Amino acid sequence: MVGKYPVITLCGSTRFKEQFLEVQKRLTLAGNIVISVGLFGHSGDDEVWTEGTKEMLDDMHKRKIDMADGIYVINPGGYIGASNRSEIEYAKAHGKEVKYMETP
Numbered sequence: 001m002v003g004k005y006p007v008i009t010l011c012g013s014t015r016f017k018e019q020f021l022e023v024q025k026r027l028t029l030a031g032n033i034v035i036s037v038g039l040f041g042h043s044g045d046d047e048v049w050t051e052g053t054k055e056m057l058d059d060m061h062k063r064k065i066d067m068a069d070g071i072y073v074i075n076p077g078g079y080i081g082a083s084n085r086s087e088i089e090y091a092k093a094h095g096k097e098v099k100y101m102e103t104p
Contacts, residue, residue, distance in 0.1 A: 011087045012074030014040040070097030
């Protein structure tokens, strides 16, 4: 396929780093432009927890959702935390398609 590629922003807890990388690869090979998180705070990127950084990253992730056609929620075991729930609500409010790894 050559041409217009759907843009998908990955959302989910950063504790699921392996799943993020897996899904990013799979969706890219399926012909999507994939936007992901920049840091994995719950998987060892301690810079996330410095003053003001988490808030900046949360806001930045909403801008990534703005740039996308839809989001793909990485939710092993059905887990959706507060930040992720906020991203899902934001995406829906802005008319973005929402797909899930596992049905919530």
